[in-house]
Amino acid sequence: MNRDSAVLVFLELGSDNAVLPVSLECITAGRKLADALQGWLFGLIMGSSVGGAADHARHCGLDRLYTLDCPLLGVYHPETYCPAFLRACDETNPHFILMGDTLASADLAPRAAFALDTGLITDCVGFEADRSGVCFIKPVYSSNVMAAYTMKTKPYLVTIRSGTEDPAQRQHDKGAEVVALAVEIGESTLMVEVLERVLDEQEGPRLTSSSIIVSGGRGVGGPEGFAVLRELARVLNAAVGASRPPVDLGWVPPKAQVGQTGEKVGPSVYVAIGISGATQHLAGMSASRTIVAINKDPAANIFKVADYGVVGNQEQVVPAFTEVLKEILP
Amino acid sequence: MNIIVCIKQVPDPEGPQECFLIKPETMRVEPRGIPPVLSLFDENALEAALRIKDVYKDEVKITVVSIGKKISNAVLQKALAVGADELVKVEGETFDSACLDSFATATAIVASIRKLGAYDLILAGRQSADCNAGQVGIFLAGLLGIPAVTLARKVVVQGAHVVVERLLSSGYEKVRTLLPAVVIVSNEAGEMRYPTMIQRMEAKKKPVKTWDAQDIGFEGATLNRLVLRRFFAPEMRQGQCRLIDGETLAEAGRNLAQRLRRDGVI
Ligand SMILES: Cc1cc2nc3c(=O)[nH]c(=O)nc-3n(C[C@H](O)[C@H](O)[C@H](O)COP(=O)(O)OP(=O)(O)OC[C@H]3O[C@@H](n4cnc5c(N)ncnc54)[C@H](O)[C@@H]3O)c2cc1C
Ligand SMILES: Nc1ncnc2c1ncn2[C@@H]1O[C@H](COP(=O)(O)O)[C@@H](O)[C@H]1O
Numbered sequence: 254m255n256r257d258s259a260v261l262v263f264l265e266l267g268s269d270n271a272v273l274p275v276s277l278e279c280i281t282a283g284r285k286l287a288d289a290l291q292g293w294l295f296g297l298i299m300g301s302s303v304g305g306a307a308d309h310a311r312h313c314g315l316d317r318l319y320t321l322d323c324p325l326l327g328v329y330h331p332e333t334y335c336p337a338f339l340r341a342c343d344e345t346n347p348h349f350i351l352m353g354d355t356l357a358s359a360d361l362a363p364r365a366a367f368a369l370d371t372g373l374i375t376d377c378v379g380f381e382a383d384r385s386g387v388c389f390i391k392p393v394y395s396s397n398v399m400a401a402y403t404m405k406t407k408p409y410l411v412t413i414r415s416g417t418e419d420p421a422q423r424q425h426d427k428g429a430e431v432v433a434l435a436v437e438i439g440e441s442t443l444m445v446e447v448l449e450r451v452l453d454e455q456e457g458p459r460l461t462s463s464s465i466i467v468s469g470g471r472g473v474g475g476p477e478g479f480a481v482l483r484e485l486a487r488v489l490n491a492a493v494g495a496s497r498p499p500v501d502l503g504w505v506p507p508k509a510q511v512g513q514t515g516e517k518v519g520p521s522v523y524v525a526i527g528i529s530g531a532t533q534h535l536a537g538m539s540a541s542r543t544i545v546a547i548n549k550d551p552a553a554n555i556f557k558v559a560d561y562g563v564v565g566n567q568e569q570v571v572p573a574f575t576e577v578l579k580e581i582l583p
Numbered sequence: 584m585n586i587i588v589c590i591k592q593v594p595d596p597e598g599p600q601e602c603f604l605i606k607p608e609t610m611r612v613e614p615r616g617i618p619p620v621l622s623l624f625d626e627n628a629l630e631a632a633l634r635i636k637d638v639y640k641d642e643v644k645i646t647v648v649s650i651g652k653k654i655s656n657a658v659l660q661k662a663l664a665v666g667a668d669e670l671v672k673v674e675g676e677t678f679d680s681a682c683l684d685s686f687a688t689a690t691a692i693v694a695s696i697r698k699l700g701a702y703d704l705i706l707a708g709r710q711s712a713d714c715n716a717g718q719v720g721i722f723l724a725g726l727l728g729i730p731a732v733t734l735a736r737k738v739v740v741q742g743a744h745v746v747v748e749r750l751l752s753s754g755y756e757k758v759r760t761l762l763p764a765v766v767i768v769s770n771e772a773g774e775m776r777y778p779t780m781i782q783r784m785e786a787k788k789k790p791v792k793t794w795d796a797q798d799i800g801f802e803g804a805t806l807n808r809l810v811l812r813r814f815f816a817p818e819m820r821q822g823q824c825r826l827i828d829g830e831t832l833a834e835a836g837r838n839l840a841q842r843l844r845r846d847g848v849i
Contacts, residue, residue, distance in 0.1 A: 268752075331733075356734060359709075360721075360733045363720075363721035363722065364725070372809045375715070376717075388812050392715065392817065393612075393714050394603050394612055394712075394715075395597070397598075397817070398605060400813070400814050402809045403809075403810045404808060404809055405807065405810060444761070445730055447756055447757070448758060449757045450754065450755075450756040452751070497770075501770070501774065508753070521848075533596075535819075545839070547839075557821070558820045558821070560825065561824065562825070562827065563832075563836065564828075565835060570839070573832075573834070573835075573840075581840065
């Protein structure tokens with residue numbers, strides 16, 4: 254093993270304190286990189302009471318797992334997470350650092366890049382390793398073009414879009430060694446003070462964990478149209494998503510947005526209703542197994558990626574579609 | 584109070600895919616038949632600044648800083664028309680967006696801000712619509728040694744502080760920090776307002792400064808940390824779309840349900 258070419262994967266925890274699926278995908282990517290470099294694959298978990306997550310992650314194919322367990326790391330705050338993260342980098346001296354492309358990494362990754370005097374490639378959807386090094390691939394120009402980047406500096410810091418790899422699975426092995434790191438962080442020195450947190454009431458299944466998504470676009474026409482979609486979603490036990498216009502117009506909450514700047518999803522079925530299929534929307538949902546489109550414009554781009562389609566006014570199609578599903582679904 | 588808004592000029596990101604011509608020889612993407620526009624989230628950042636100015640009126644001066652190879656007056660005048668007070672264009676070959684990564688860009692913006700002098704609040708967009716990097720804002724704060732708050736959906740100035748509603752994956756948090764600070768704005772902050780005809784006319788009289796690399800003492804691409812290897816066209820998912828129809832649209836909807844069930848999709 255070449256101690257010089259360790260890959261460090263930051264394993265982000267969700268609100269349930271379990272490792273996010275996208276972080277498990279990063280382990281898969283990290284394993285490929287580590288094998289190509291004949292280096293170590295390290296994981297890092299930061300949080301509060303991380304025992305359960307660590308127990309799971311250490312069986313997912315890592316060579317070693319580092320943990321930073323501290324009450325102050327219970328929720329993401331840049332001024333606690335960044336120093337803790339740097340502490341782990343110092344300990345592991347990685348050549349590559351991978352994290353999921355999430356709201357937290359949108360904040361953490363550039364801060365870490367700045368502190369480490371290195372570059373950052375965000376939102377990667379793949380990489381190529383050859384003799385001259387590793388290139389990371391990401392969509393640019395609102396997903397109309399792909400770019401391949403390398404870096405002049407070390408470590409390579411990279412965030413990875415969900416849906417890029419298969420999540421690493423838990424194996425029946427003795428598990429990687431777990432090393433608990435200690436870090437001193439003081440609340441008193443924080444420059445940014447959190448006054449309050451306002452969390453949404455979660456109604457219905459979540460976009461990122463649902464196997465079916467019913468998604469509406471501008472063609473849904475308004476909040477009333479979305480009420481009809483919600484009924485369809487209820488029958489299918491699906492989450493409700495949207496393209497950007499319904500979010501911008503306030504018909505649905507921001508977290509419903511699917512696409513380049515919203516959630517990246519890959520359900521088994523994605524039903525796109527009144528969505529034109531702009532590249533920026535496809536960027537978030539083209540990993541879906543089956544795509545069903547309902548759109549009144551036969552030339553709409555969404556039909557180019559869909560597997561099943563109905564051309565017509567969704568106001569007439571959707572209620573009848575829902576009625577039959579009510580009858581035939583168990 | 585001096586507010587600086589960083590705005591990048593980009594080819595219209597909503598243009599159709601065939602308009603983004605990839606030139607492998609020069610490693611450039613050349614837009615064809617689509618106009619340059621203000622980068623999307625930068626419009627949201629400017630709107631956030633304007634909402635602060637709505638409250639504090641003439642106590643606030645909004646300066647727009649834009650860096651690029653060639654910056655169109657017509658495009659950036661939109662920022663002046665909606666209510667920015669001054670425009671600073673930093674132009675030249677050195678600033679070709681294909682040649683600079685976010686770190687080099689941030690260094691150039693900081694040099695421009697230092698030359699301008701006073702600043703209390705610096706606003707940037709969440710990510711530029713062309714390179715989709717999402718880094719410049721935090722690098723600005725790092726280089727200036729001031730706090731940064733990301734993913735803002737609301738920005739309010741209260742005395743010596745800025746109070747920001749910051750997006751979380753399941754809601755938002757309200758945070759406060761001392762000025763000067765950098766705030767990085769997301770589209771949830773609201774769409775930029777439309778200028779009136781009169782505002783458009785008046786915008787032409789507002790002050791515009793034009794600087795080059797020498798004026799701000801900028802080294803150029805040597806600062807880059809990333810190396811672009813190549814651009815290529817994305818692979819499009821190709822569905823074999825089975826179109827379902829019926830006598831009426833309602834029947835098509837019913838047939839769709841039956842078909843999905845029969846094929847084991849649901
Ligand atoms: C940097 C950037 C990031 C972006 N990020 C995202 C993102 O994350 N997610 C996203 O979705 N978009 C994003 N966009 C916006 C994107 O470019 C498109 O503008 C958007 O996806 C279009 O949404 P839409 O399909 O709902 O609306 P439209 O393009 O207006 O299409 C509406 C569709 O509905 C159909 N329709 C209308 N009425 C009916 C009816 N009664 N019955 C059936 N069909 C009907 C029409 O035929 C049309 O195809 C981004 C853009 C940029 C520039
Ligand atoms: N050339 C530029 N001129 C002015 N502002 C810029 C420039 N490049 C980036 N920015 C600002 O930095 C933000 C993030 O950029 P990026 O890191 O390139 O995604 C943008 O939304 C702008 O507010």
